Amino acid sequence: MKEASAIVNSPLEKQSAVFQAQKSFFNNQETKSYDFRKAQLLRLKEMIKANEQDIMSALAKDFGKPNFETYVTEIGFLYDEINYTLKHLKSWMKPKKVGTGLVHFPSKSKIIYEPKGVTLIIGPWNYPFQLLLAPVVASIAAGNTCIIKPPEETPHISNLVAKLFPQYFNEEFLAVIMGEGKVVVPELMQNHRFDHVFFTGSVPVGRIIAKMAAEQLVPATLELGGKSPAIIDEKTNLTVAARRITFGKLINAGQTCVAPDYLLINEKIKDAFVDELRATIMEFYGISPTESKDLAQIVNQKRYDKLKTYLKEGKIVFGGAFDDEKRKIEPTIIEGITEKDSLFQEEVFGPILPVFTYKTNEEALEFIQKNPDPLAFYIFTSNKKTENYFLDRVRFGGGSVNNTIVHLANPELPFGGVGNSGNGSYHGRAGFLAFSNEKSILKSGTWFDLRKKYPPFDQNSMKMIRFLMK
Template structure:
């Protein structure tokens, strides 16, 4: 099997070396084909997402397809300017020359995507690869087999294998692909697997983009607009049954408004998902039994103040709020990735900063406050990938913002122009004139040192 992967990789390298994928008109044409193919198969994609994760048509469009359509349109509109060489300033010591940056595609990229947003997080990096002029081998998640199958069908029907290829399989397939010398690797998934990917990439000195996760804190300060905060937190936390890398992972609520806020939070769960969430046929299910068991065990780590019900045969877990949680418990040691929300109280901003800093840098941070000073203090003193003030998750939908982690939550960023950059190398080139020469650069120039001292200080 590994020999066939090597053959595929070489075929894509040969096609990349032909130069066809670098042509800007080719890139735009292929991106338009991708969008057309996704739109033509919307129904089948929706059916697959329903089978794998019980996503409703609304949630599928909001979190999977709609953002991709916007991303492709934005890329088609701007990729020509992104790909142009950029002239930059040249120092006085280089008089007579011009300095330029040439964006250059890495070559053949390996894209390994996760199961939680199996369409979005497969196609979004692919858009960047195509825009940059790369070829790509895609490894979708085996945990969402129906979605993986429809994506494979769409991409195989739309593109030649020498340009865009899909390889389905399990962990062994990923290992076999990672052993090959790709020109770039883009991985979205857990921190644990991210370390494996980085180790494999290091053996070949392959540049990588890692989109990982972590425990994203959500801070509700005493001056926050509680109705708005509750509504938005419930939406962001329980969309996709909490299986979102940037979902609020735990709440830090100011002591003075905690009880009031928890009442609003539970009321919002009922308003958005129904008095009995188990009767809501559109509430997403946990991806598999292993994750279901992991999540139900987390509910033992605190006092359940809302929710707590589960139905194993449906892989259903009710939105659940926990109190009296120990910071050393399992639910606070790992990213939850499910519809469980631990709540803590705090008195001072210093307590918040110290608590968050004790954990690895989160992928996202959310703060609800009407105080600009508090806002700036938190942003300045806590390192995190990205986030929102007075909202949650919504920053991910903006193609103008870089999306990515820092430290253990990832490296590199994408979306919009940042996706193009993720799959490109900036090649710096100096264009030197032959009509003149700078004498003081040469070893035999009299007074060369004194001239250099005047020019370079």
């Protein structure tokens, strides 16, 4: 493991100076034009392009991430998001004409999308580059200024972000505030009133962020987590399902908010499917997965030690080995988990996959509802009736049928949680809307003004209004 430079808390004086500078810059209408927004998005892409190798190197030092995985999930993802936003930004910015009822004649209505102002974006450690900057893309597109707080758990990439951004952006528009989240985030949020806060992270910290935002009536988008289930119906292609579940579960060593947290397998195919999983894991990572360069390490010692405690629960039917020096844990399949176990109650966030069985769809649904509102939901089936049964009854943020995690890579789809797994959504136009205020405008002509809609009212006034509003 490579030692990183320490993360230093940005002093209060800098926090206040940056906030006030961004407030003034925004109030001067500097960020509102299409040309300005386009230029900043292109500059962001230029920054990433020019520093791809440094970004991949930093993430390798923090995570041991393979370059292919880093490019797909951290860099290429952002290129797609920026390109999609640039393609559609001009149309998103246009006022939207909407209908107007006859009762308002002669009038017409529209919605203007205006930027909110100074935004705060707090990034997580599991995808510390992409999940920090994807909301920045949306905020820039909507015409805001941004203060971003990278995660302290991944010091190499966070220090690189702090180094690069001042080279490409003025702090009055986009600034980086560094430090421990538990210190600098309360300082930022309690001493300044932001116009929008965007947080990606755990449910417990999300509650704290929501409370601080609510105290100042600041709108907040919360991208949290939860126990995302994957159902394996008896009518599915087991080989394809095993590949797609293994990929979705083990990318980033399971440290993905939308990774399948546990499997619910129809008991008729349970043994056959577990065999497929074993074979697929060995195909992907070899007979000694901790030696594989394609399996990332666990982010830090605290998380590593926590994951190792899970290995003491239930019965390991595959894997279970670990490498303390490399901070790696083998992909592990565990059966026999009870409702009292941590693996049942907590989001796993690692390469450990609990397996449960069910007999009927009703039984599977009842099981899922014990950990409600997952961020993601996956169903593998060729039976349309079964597919619709679960999609109609399980409340979740987003998901896939016969696949895992890929739904979040489609900018046409809003990405976000529901209930315990979060509030609000982003990606593509949904991100633009999240950082915009939809200003409603009704404009009335003066060439006609019906007298009977004003006092004093008479019987004809009532007849008229009943005709118009019936």
